[in-house]
Amino acid sequence: MTTAEPRHPIGSGRVVTGLVIAAVLLGSQTLAASAPLRSDVRLLLPSEGLLAGLGDGLRRGYGLAMEQSAICGVTPPTLQLGWLPPGADPAAPLRAASRSALLVAPPAAPLEAYGRLADQQRITVLLPLQRGRSLEGLPQLRGSDRLWPLVPGRSLEVDRLAQALLSEGIKRVMVVRDRTAESQALSERFEASYANGNGQVIGPTAAPLAVDGTDRAALRQLVGDVDWYRPPALVVITNPGSRLGQAIQTATWPETTLLAWPFPVTAAMDQRQIGVDPLSRGPGWSAFARSFERRWGYAPGPVESAGYDTGLMAALASVQAQGQPGWDLAWFSANAKPQPLCRALKLRAQGQAVRPMGASSRLDLSPGVPPTANLQLSRR
Numbered sequence: 495m496t497t498a499e500p501r502h503p504i505g506s507g508r509v510v511t512g513l514v515i516a517a518v519l520l521g522s523q524t525l526a527a528s529a530p531l532r533s534d535v536r537l538l539l540p541s542e543g544l545l546a547g548l549g550d551g552l553r554r555g556y557g558l559a560m561e562q563s564a565i566c567g568v569t570p571p572t573l574q575l576g577w578l579p580p581g582a583d584p585a586a587p588l589r590a591a592s593r594s595a596l597l598v599a600p601p602a603a604p605l606e607a608y609g610r611l612a613d614q615q616r617i618t619v620l621l622p623l624q625r626g627r628s629l630e631g632l633p634q635l636r637g638s639d640r641l642w643p644l645v646p647g648r649s650l651e652v653d654r655l656a657q658a659l660l661s662e663g664i665k666r667v668m669v670v671r672d673r674t675a676e677s678q679a680l681s682e683r684f685e686a687s688y689a690n691g692n693g694q695v696i697g698p699t700a701a702p703l704a705v706d707g708t709d710r711a712a713l714r715q716l717v718g719d720v721d722w723y724r725p726p727a728l729v730v731i732t733n734p735g736s737r738l739g740q741a742i743q744t745a746t747w748p749e750t751t752l753l754a755w756p757f758p759v760t761a762a763m764d765q766r767q768i769g770v771d772p773l774s775r776g777p778g779w780s781a782f783a784r785s786f787e788r789r790w791g792y793a794p795g796p797v798e799s800a801g802y803d804t805g806l807m808a809a810l811a812s813v814q815a816q817g818q819p820g821w822d823l824a825w826f827s828a829n830a831k832p833q834p835l836c837r838a839l840k841l842r843a844q845g846q847a848v849r850p851m852g853a854s855s856r857l858d859l860s861p862g863v864p865p866t867a868n869l870q871l872s873r874r
Contacts, residue, residue, distance in 0.1 A: 534571035534821075535808050536594035538584065538603075541577035545601050551797035552601075552622060552804070554790055555853075559805025559835070562785070566836035571596070571812035583607040585614075595821040596811055598622060598804055605629075609637030618823055620644055620807060622800040624864075627676050633862040642823065643864035644803050645796070645854050648676075651756045651770045652684040654869040655729065658768060659754060660691040664726045667754070669695050669702035670716060671731040672738040678704070680756065681731040696723055707737025717745050727752040727768075734760075758872045767874040772796065774867030776803075776852035777832050783853075799854035806850040806857075810838060815845040828858040828865075 537556065539549040553575075560570040574594065578584060581604055588597075588611065599608050601623035612619045613636050621643045629647040632638050659667060667688070671681040681702035685695050697703060698719055705712045720728055728747065732738045734757045742753065743763060752766045759769035773796050782802055786794040794802075811820045820826075820842070827847035838850045849857055855865035 532572075532592045533574040533594050534812055534819075535573045535596045535598065536576055536588075536591070537573060537598040537804075538576045538578055538600045540580045540600050543580045545580050548601050548623065548797050551795065552801035555786070555794065555798040555801025555803075556805040556808070557801075558782075558786055558789055559802050559809055561789070562835050563805075563809035563839060566839050568809060568813060568839050571808055585611050588615075595819070596620065596808055598808075599624070602626065605632055605635055605641065609635040609641055611637070612640035613637030616640075618642065618811075618821055620804055622804045623797065627679050629864055630679065635862075638862035640861060642807075642859060642861055644807070644857075644859065645800050645864065646774045646867045647864045648680060648756075648772075649683045650774065650864075650866060651772060651869060652680050652731065653687045654770050654871075655754055655756050655768075656684055656687040656691065656693065658770075658871055659727055659729075660688070660693055664752070665692065666694050666696050666725055667727040667729050668697045668720060668723060668725040669729045669731065670705050670738070670742070671702050672733075672736055673704050673706055677731050677733075678702075684729060684731060684756075696725055702731065705738060707732075707739070707741045713741050713745065717747070720747060720751060724748055725751060727754050729754045731756060733757070759874045760872075762874050769872045771870040771872055773799075774854055774869055775799075776855045776857060776865075776867055778834070778851035778853045781834075781851075796854060802853050803850075803855065803857065806835060806838075806852070809835070810842050810848060810850060813839055813842045815843055828860055832857065 540546045563570050578587065578600060583604065584607060597617055597619045599619050599621050603621060603624060605628050608619050617640065619641050621641060623645065624643050625645060625648050629643060632641060669681055669684065671677040685702060688695065695701060703716065705716055728751055730739065730742050730753060743761065747765055752768060755769040757769055758771045759767045782799060783794055786798060811823060825842055825848055827849055830847050830849035832849050832851040833841060834851055838848050842848045855867040857865050859865040
């Protein structure tokens with residue numbers, strides 16, 4: 495069964511309460527035989543696997559933005575939900591679905607497939623949870639002029655780590671990474687960012703070292719190299735809980751060597767540590783976090799804030815200016831002063847360039863280019 499979310503009277507207090515939305519299963523090649531109703535926005539979510547649990551947080555953040563836009567006097571856009579297996583090409587399932595004006599891609603979406611879809615259907619696609627290596631090649635993809643990443647890429651975290659080390663006067667570091675392709679890309683980004691501040695990567699090759707966390711000989715060599723070069727900091731580019739990270743935590747390092755991680759520091763060590771919290775924040779974070787916790791009873795995280803920013807963009811796109819809605823996002827300006835939602839909606843209706851006050855980033859984005867944000871440091 496497919497139904498569209500009803501448009502409630504403005505100020506009725508019932509808009510998206512409980513997130514009354516259409517539920518459409520997109521796991522097969524065709525949908526239900528009955529013709530589905532058209533919706534303004536279609537939100538796709540992963541139907542299975544580790545990413546499936548992100549759906550609730552995204553919907554709650556999105557729903558809060560809809561409730562707030564209704565309070566501002568704007569009828570929220572209609573919404574339908576769809577589910578796809580992680581990594582699935584959306585083209586065939588969506589051909590059998592009703593056409594929506596704005597498509598919200600699932601987390602870690604295959605960007606080539608969504609770029610083709612955006613180009614073929616001339617539809618704008620929001621990417622609320624896209625953060626990995628795929629963003630690096632996004633500007634070169636077909637349809638990238640219609641793909642809008644809403645949260646900062648992971649490269650922002652290594653940039654922040656480089657800035658933190660430089661600000662503490664640490665101009666020489668050793669860098670070790672695991673053997674994944676993403677870790678390689680992030681270590682290269684760190685090296686470039688660190689060099690921009692006149693920082694220098696030292697060590698046997700004067701470049702990031704690739705080490706397998708299960709290779710005991712390589713780990714012993716790394717310990718020996720750090721003992722020889724005595725870097726003020728050892729930067730470890732890996733994921734939380736990785737074999738390399740565990741090996742680094744159990745090894746013995748010179749007392750003067752700071753361990754630096756591109757993720758939050760949680761476990762205490764004899765060693766001094768510095769890390770980066772991946773919860774990126776924009777100018778609207780504080781107000782969003784208060785409203786979200788009051789509405790849902792728990793503190794929001796990156797998923798909820800990404801859903802909220804998605805809702806901000808959808809609400810603004812639905813507003814008509816000079817008789818036309820703005821589903822192509824031509825009204826958006828990364829250079830405009832960030833505005834609270836009610837003010838942004840009013841300016842949008844007047845036909846002015848608008849940039850809402852983002853929760854998860856500064857929303858200084860553009861097609862194919864993710865936004866920036868403030869990232870907090872953690873220390874032990």
